[in-house]
Amino acid sequence: MCMTCGCGDENFRVHGLPHPHTEDHHHGDPAGGSFSRIVEIEQDLLSKNDGFASANRKRFAAKACFVLNLMSSPGSGKTTLLVETVRRLQGHLPVSVIEGDQQTSQDAERIRATGVPALQINTGKGCHLDAHMIAHALEKMPAPENGLLLIENVGNLVCPAEFDLGESSKVVVLSTTEGEDKPIKYPDMFAAASLMVLNKCDLLPYLDFNVEAAIAYARQVNPALQIISLSARTGEGMQAWLDWINNGVAEARAGSNRGAYTYLGRGAKTEYCKA
Amino acid sequence: MHEVSLVESVLDLIQDSARVNGFVRVKKVVLQIGQLANVEPDAMSFCFDSVTRGSIAEGACLELLDSPGVAWCMTCQCSVGIASRTSGCPACGGHTLQVTGGSEMRVKSLEVEY
Numbered sequence: 001m002c003m004t005c006g007c008g009d010e011n012f013r014v015h016g017l018p019h020p021h022t023e024d025h026h027h028g029d030p031a032g033g034s035f036s037r038i039v040e041i042e043q044d045l046l047s048k049n050d051g052f053a054s055a056n057r058k059r060f061a062a063k064a065c066f067v068l069n070l071m072s073s074p075g076s077g078k079t080t081l082l083v084e085t086v087r088r089l090q091g092h093l094p095v096s097v098i099e100g101d102q103q104t105s106q107d108a109e110r111i112r113a114t115g116v117p118a119l120q121i122n123t124g125k126g127c128h129l130d131a132h133m134i135a136h137a138l139e140k141m142p143a144p145e146n147g148l149l150l151i152e153n154v155g156n157l158v159c160p161a162e163f164d165l166g167e168s169s170k171v172v173v174l175s176t177t178e179g180e181d182k183p184i185k186y187p188d189m190f191a192a193a194s195l196m197v198l199n200k201c202d203l204l205p206y207l208d209f210n211v212e213a214a215i216a217y218a219r220q221v222n223p224a225l226q227i228i229s230l231s232a233r234t235g236e237g238m239q240a241w242l243d244w245i246n247n248g249v250a251e252a253r254a255g256s257n258r259g260a261y262t263y264l265g266r267g268a269k270t271e272y273c274k275a
Numbered sequence: 276m277h278e279v280s281l282v283e284s285v286l287d288l289i290q291d292s293a294r295v296n297g298f299v300r301v302k303k304v305v306l307q308i309g310q311l312a313n314v315e316p317d318a319m320s321f322c323f324d325s326v327t328r329g330s331i332a333e334g335a336c337l338e339l340l341d342s343p344g345v346a347w348c349m350t351c352q353c354s355v356g357i358a359s360r361t362s363g364c365p366a367c368g369g370h371t372l373q374v375t376g377g378s379e380m381r382v383k384s385l386e387v388e389y
């Protein structure tokens with residue numbers, strides 16, 4: 001295969017017609033003014049985002065901060081869950097919240113009403129948070145040392161899955177009013193998450209939502225997915241979620257004490273056979 | 276949809292490369308989009324024209340190469356081909372699968388003019 005342009009590689013249809021390979025490998029006629037050639041890029045589309053994300057991850061590790069990226073479709077109860085979470089954790093450990101929405105600062109105000117610092121990011125037309133936005137948010141509101149940073153992503157079950165923010169874990173919130181088939185309809189989100197919170201369990205008696213089926217679908221796309229069922233409204237099941245968080249906080253603190261922080265890289269959870 | 280931001284990232288990488296390599300126009304952009312990538316190739320080519328308008332890549336043609344979905348089946352202990360993240364192992368029908376290939380989204384190469 002020609003190393004300059006990839007001609008000869010059967011996966012490539014680079015120039016269409018066969019052409020002689022001259023020494024400098026420029027295509028077209030230099031004498032005619034313009035000439036064209038092939039430039040190898042070989043870069044991940046998200047390499048810029050991933051660069052910002054890994055810088056964020058280093059900053060979080062340096063502060064021994066446990067960081068969660070919460071994602072779900074609109075209205076599944078992310079903000080309600082966060083309000084109830086920070087109410088219970090406040091005073092026990094340093095907590096702050098970053099809220100992502102296309103418009104308004106209502107969600108950040110709901111968090112601030114509890115006394116916990118919150119910063120709102122408005123993405124405008126953007127349908128997800130990215131690592132660059134988080135880097136700027138951290139300039140205004142540094143990550144809490146030895147504590148917990150909760151990031152609520154834009155309500156959207158598709159796009160946020162793709163953008164690493166530098167978080168310790170991705171959490172997907174599914175609510176019982178959405179139907180149990182969401183994990184197989186939006187598999188990328190459930191494949192990217194390490195924990196699924198099944199929210200609005202207080203409504204189960206009124207719905208025909210099948211919890212076992214939802215869990216089976218979720219594990220179908222991600223066999224390693226952890227699952228916690230709760231109701232942010234009644235508080236039922238909240239303790240398991242708080243335990244899960246406290247465990248993560250302890251790990252983040254221990255990790256920074258050891259001075260070692262291993263992150264397997266983008267998509268590593270589902271793709272660790274790749275390397 | 277995030278196809279717009281993905282195409283914006285492509286344009287970013289093109290502009291970086293233009294600064295380094297000094298080309299003035301891009302005639303063709305070759306992307307590799309795996310079959311399991313969280314992106315719709317049609318949506319991608321749809322917004323490519325509008326995102327690149329007025330840029331160094333205006334009017335460039337977009338070539339999408341795909342790569343097959345591959346997963347490791349923990350039950351069969353072998354590598355199998357899968358069409359989507361929800362399809363089971365073609366050998367045992369199970370879902371103990373870890374995706375090992377086909378989720379790539381890469382800018383492979385550019386055909387450029389000086």
Ligand SMILES: Nc1nc2c(ncn2[C@@H]2O[C@H](COP(=O)(O)OP(=O)(O)OP(=O)(O)O)[C@@H](O)[C@H]2O)c(=O)[nH]1
Pocket residue numbers: 072073074075076077078079080081101107154155156199200201202203230231232233234
């Ligand atoms: N019954 C019940 N309602 C809930 C529960 N959690 C949240 N809700 C309600 O669901 C609605 C949406 O909740 P939010 O917390 O705003 O949802 P969100 O995911 O933050 O929404 P966006 O930020 O718009 O994506 C509100 O009316 C909440 O009161 C729950 O556990 N049970």
Ligand SMILES: [Mg+2]
Pocket residue numbers: 078079080107152
């Ligand atoms: Mg919200």
Ligand SMILES: [Zn+2]
Pocket residue numbers: 127128158159276277278
């Ligand atoms: Zn989107």
Ligand SMILES: [Zn+2]
Pocket residue numbers: 348349350351352364365366367368369
């Ligand atoms: Zn199998």
